[in-house]
Amino acid sequence: MNSMTLKGNALIIQSGGPTAVINQSLTGIMTASRDYPDEIHKVYGAYHGLHGVLYENFLDLSAEENRIWQNIAVSPGAALGSARIKPRHSDLDRIFEVFSAHDIKFVFYNGGNDSAEAAQLIREEANKRNYAVRILHVPKTIDNDLMVTDHCPGYGSVAKVVSHIIAGDDLDNRSFFNSVKINVVMGRHAGWIAAATAIAKKGHIDIEDDDEVGPHLIYLPEVEFNEKKFLSDVQKTYNRIGRATIVVAEGIADQLGEERFAGEVDEFGNALLSSSGKLGDYLSNLIKKNLVYNTAFGKLRCRADTLGYLQRSLAGMASQTDQVDAFLVGSMAVHYMMKGESDKMVTLVRVPGENYKCETSLCDLKLVSQKTKLMPKSMINKDENGVTEEFFQYVLPLAGSVPELKALKAPHIKKKLFDYVRPEN
Structure with a gap:
């Protein structure tokens, strides 16, 4: 002093x-x-x-x-x-x-x-x-990656925005058969933003099986990204519920070869990954080529969005x-x-x-200078594709919860006819 x-x-x-x-x-x-x-x-x-x-x-x-x-x-x-x-x-x-x-x-x-x-x-x-x-x-910083401080101003708001987006996007995804949706969010070195999308699960107050609620899979830069494991995770999720909502931090591009996905580079040497949809397209094509799905429900519907810069400055949110x-x-x-x-x-x-x-x-x-605070292992689930309760305790006071959402619980009626086989033409 x-x-x-x-x-x-x-x-x-x-x-x-x-x-x-x-x-x-x-x-x-x-x-x-x-x-x-x-x-x-x-x-x-x-x-x-x-x-x-x-x-x-x-x-x-x-x-x-x-x-x-x-x-x-x-x-x-x-x-x-x-x-x-x-x-x-x-x-x-x-x-x-x-x-x-x-x-x-x-x-x-x-x-x-x-x-x-x-x-x-x-x-x-x-x-x-x-x-x-x-x-x-x-x-x-929305990335929440500054050392020493409990959290960074800007993070709570982006956490709120992405959790609301994913809560709605998961219900959109649920509207279709054979639907896989990938959302790429910001986070070059740390996965705090991607992790925050898990708040979307907290909005479904009447779903007994939490596994039905997305995001089902979350991939963070703190965990080594393996394409085979990624495809296995997606396949298991599809086999279980017939669809998948996936969130990926842009930083996994580093592990896949950043030069393939980056746009420009700033004066600090940071690749500008949020200006490109290449990572989402790459993962979407990977799934389309490898996922085994039920053709009785039609073709596989696999889509990818890069939330980009909208997530950090949404007015009123x-x-x-x-x-x-x-x-x-x-x-x-x-x-x-x-x-x-x-x-x-x-x-x-x-x-x-x-x-x-x-x-x-x-x-x-x-x-603080030239250092990055990563998510601790205790906040990442054992399968390394989601978060733990410790993370929810950390993030919910900062972002708040999503609106209370409901899903229809009406039972299917008993069929009286043979299964229909629809002609290809």
């Missing part, structure tokens, strides 16, 4: 993929900043992340009317504009020229793993230059818990910084107890 009194302007940087609640953190920073008029003179926003810093393109957020922030808070997408730019050593002179010209003394870097890396690089350079500035990383937590990390970042804290990330700490409650703490940036 640096107890030296600093006075000057604050800069907020939104970086990486937007979320449904990223602007709650922005609003939290703006709200708490008003408590420190002597220290924080003005609050600027970098227009499109680090790009805005390099090109001296700032928004004067202090000039906004206070009443606008309640609407900004609930709006998805990065209100300041985002960018996936990794600061190069050749950029550092420019960054500190801009900081100095605009008297930037407080930097709030709102983002995920790559943003933590960028914040750490800028912090280290500030030390070398003896430039007085405090930098705190405000966590944000943000989790209430996620909104509260996102605002909290933003506002607490200001309070921590005014106490002299720097070079750290704000973390969420779940308080033990029957009812969900979270507090905040801090961790060193070096514990």
Whole structure:
């Protein structure tokens, strides 16, 4: 902690993929900043992340009317504009020229793993230059893969969205004979989003056999993907219930040969897998070629969707818990910084107890930068194609449950005629 009194302007940087609640953190920073008029003179926003810093393109957020922030808070997408730019050593002179010209003394870097890396690089350079500035990383990522923090703002909302989508999609799939549906969701290295689709099972209040409710199979990057096992799992599920709803994290493409499925690559070297439907198409064709099915019910109906970018910023679908937590990390970042804290990330700490409650703490940036939090084995089922009850206890307070869904329970009547054999033509 640096107890030296600093006075000057604050800069907020939104970086990486937007979320449904990223602007709650922005609003939290703006709200708490008003408590420190002597220290924080003005609050600027970098227009499109680090790009805005390099090109001296700032928004004067202090000039906004206070009443606008309640609407900004609930709006998805990065209100300041985002960018996936990794600061190069050749950029550092420019960054500190801009900081100095605009008297930037407080930097709030709102983002995920790559943003933590960028914040750490800028912090280290500030030390070398003896430039007085405090930098705190405000966590944000739908992937939920930041170390130390219990969970990441943005995750609860995407978990809610994908679970609602899969709950409906499974009923859609159930409407047809011989139907197999594959849904590819985000999650390059960690399977937290794919796992969250299992919440869809919790919405069926009247189905005695939980095995009937999808998603029936979930594949995570934490588990080595084996095509033979995948096909065996699908075949067993089809043999049991005559259909299958499958969820796959985009990250299994790494194990199948990422170059076959990726679109572009960003400046941090991350393949952009969500912009392509190639993985879903590949798995769909694999099933079509290998699944043994009952031809009496017609042809095999195998479809694949890549949920893509829609899942992370669906308006009106943000989790209430996620909104509260996102605002909290933003506002607490200001309070921590005014106490002299720097070079750290704000973390969420779940308080033990029957009812969900979270507090905040801090961790060193070096514990987060260039690191990934994977799902623990205890949250993955023994067949490595689903989740355990421990995961439900973790995720449900963050995302909430899906609406209560019902399925018809009426019995089939007794047949009076011979089975019908339908002519091919």
